Amino acid sequence: MTTKLFGEPVQRREDPRLLTGQGRYLDDLGREALAAAFVRSPHAHARIRDIDVGPALDVEGLVAVYTWEDLPERVGRALPLLIPHPALTHGRTAYPLAREVVRHVGEPVVMVVATDRYAAEDACALIEVDYELRKPVVGLEEAVHGAQLVHEDVPGNVGAHLVQEVPAPGGHGAREAIEAAPHTLSFRLDIERSASMPLEGRGVYARWDGRDLRVYSSTQTSTSVRMAVAAALGLPLPQVEVIAPDVGGGFGVKIVHPWPEEVLVPWAAMTLGREVKWAEDRREHFISSAHERAQVQHVRVGFDDEGRVLGLDVSILHDHGAYTPYGIIVPIVTSTQLLGPYRVGAYRVEFTAVYTNTVQVTPYRGAGRPQGVFCMERTMDKIARHLGKDRTAVREANFIRPEEFPYDQGMIFQDGRPLIYDSGDYPEMLRMIKELIGWDSFERRPGRGIGIGCYVEGTGVGPYEGGHVQITSDGRVHVSTGLTSQGQGHETAFAQIAAAELGVPIERVSVVTGDTRRFAYAVGTFASRAAVVSGNAIALACRKVREKALRIAADALEADPADLDIADGLVHVAGTPSASIPLSTVAVLANPLRYAFDEEAAKATQFSGTASPDRPPVAEGEEPGLEGRDYYSPIRSTFAAGMHAAVVETDPDTAEIKVVRYAVVHDCGRLINPMIVEGQIHGGVAQGIGGALYERMVYDQHGQLVNASFMDFLMPYATEVPHVETDHLETPSPLNPLGIKGAGEAGVIPVSAVIASAVEDAEGFAVDRMPISPSELFEARRRNRG
């Protein structure tokens, strides 16, 4: 690599358009399209007796009204269950429009298409749906009680039940180990619902030309939307293309697919022969997209005098909402990532995923890890308190040691592969975080506490991503990958990789993501995987192109390819800079031509004399063009890690909690762009602070989400987020060519654990429920202090 770009804080290449209003988000497209709007259920659980669309028919501008009965058989089928699992014995998904029964407030019942959104909403308001109300199931306890059922054919509301056991080396199970341990503790932990809540909601825009369908969707996976839409509409795959334009944040919710609207809007466009668009509004997003987090955990732990965990037994109740389109990934991640950087004697984890009449639960940044880390870190703090030891000493006593990698946790991870940590240095990381926050010199006093939280995050899950790299005869480098971008700076980070690998100035590199016209094979952007999986695929594709470029240049320069290097877009003989050939010319030579449409092309035509007459113009085994495609398919996930610490102050009268310092030490292997990684961490911590102190989804007993607006769902503003101090440890991953690990979700993962730890330290009593509001802390003081 001749151009030092990898590891540099290169400024983002997507910014100029986003700063000038030239970004193209979903609702910025399709100005002439018809607008769709939906009648959504106002009830959490009801049978639909009748739908009267009559009153809406006079609305000026109305084009079409559809209920489930209007949908063709194929379009009206239940949405797919994307990630089946043997433990998900009662997986259930919704229909694109409600079929007979609605199971949460916000479920789409009628689709209206009109000349603009105002008219579509006017029509929605006039449609009368006659509901026969059923008693809703709200909250985990009610779901487990099972007296009322969300799905008539799912007994006890239990969708899935999974037990995983990792015995101690001697063969003892966790329960046995706990019984035999010198010390034991039992407790319950509660975590509330929150949601991804990107500032741009979901949206779909479809164009049908009578043969081909083009769909734009604000999605985290355009390739999968393409396949899902083709399947639902019965179209041959080559006739469908899906593009994720600029996407205004995702954080997990946009990985689910196909959403009802992703099937219905393209279908309506085909049926009507008109462009159709739907852009979700904020209330729709609250009540019809997805939530996450809610769990109740019952924990038993046995440990020795040093605080070493001999046995850990965790029982998780997971609220899955009304449907399970994304399978049971969230509780699987909680179960398998719970152990964090620790080796425990024996581990047993059991989860029960239950249905409730609430919005479905699918991954939100962290995807079950914040809950698992909350459990493990609360456990560590409780052990320390029980033994009268420093909280960091107990963690240290349980760490996996640097020499123990690769470390097999003995479980199956969310990708169906063994949970084997590839690399890390947890003791060093602890030393760094203690130094950064000043752990040993911290002056504790009532109302002022310090907390810590550690986590390990499996990142870069497979199955694969790909990259395509083409150098054109103008010397430009065109990179594409199939996964999508929602603000992670992929256009910059991937350009850095390509520029470094190819030895070209970054200004000549352009990157396209999430456009199936450019790259059709991809999985999607989730699980902190884009940099790891697409980044490595692009590097591998670049290496192919580089090899080809050197081969062609070696011929032209009559040199040995091994003696060649590329710098600043010039292939040159090492040590002899004058003997060189630009990549633009190599690109010309790579594509023998008959027609000279420009000056560069003329050099590659049949009478230009550049090709040997003894060989076919395209040699055997070669392909025309200076381009290459490659894939990276990881054998397993790579495991990033981090430790956070915070200092909080609690107001003695108002019980307000103020985070006065927040420190992060983070290890995601080699950094491609430290500026972008830090930005990801800042944003993650801010979401974590929201989840720890402010954000919750409040359902009343009727299943109404009573805080479904930004007025009442309290996302942090600048006034609520502390300054984040960061430091990096770089333990390269041995699993992939670039040595990188994922960073996208990291910041959010341990925050609730850290804040609980600090508040507990400040207040002197246990904090076992998150988020914690001032009024909850106030009540907790009364309970604990009388």
Next chain:
Amino acid sequence: MEHEITLVVNGTARRVRVPARRLLSDCLRHDLGLTGTHVGCEHGVCGCCTVLLEGRPVRSCLTFAVTVDGAEITTVEGLAGSDGRLSAVQRAFAECHGLQCGFCTPGFLCTVTALLADNPVPTDDEVIEGISGNLCRCTGYQNIVKAVHRAAELRAEET
């Protein structure tokens, strides 16, 4: 019933016919094609739709287009110079990595442009207060705060 109004948007007078209930945000985006102004909540909390009305930041999603007939409006598309050079605020946001997905960014840029016009050298607290009506879900605000200070420096260098 529709009303014919004139909006002076980014220095250009634009005549448009709108129903009384047309939001200014929808008018800018869908009638005038200026899609840089974004809509994040439609209830005035997130600040994505912030534009400058006679130089002052307003929520265009809480403003009916007919109520600002004749007014001067600046949107994100009008912040750069006529030569296309980015404003100090825009450059500072790029330099400090003050944006990720970019959806909230136009609202922040308008808010900060007005903030620095009022208070060219704000303190840290004044910056945080000044941007506390805008939500960002990506950045955690730290680099936005940094960008505001940097923009103040860049502005000072230019004047």
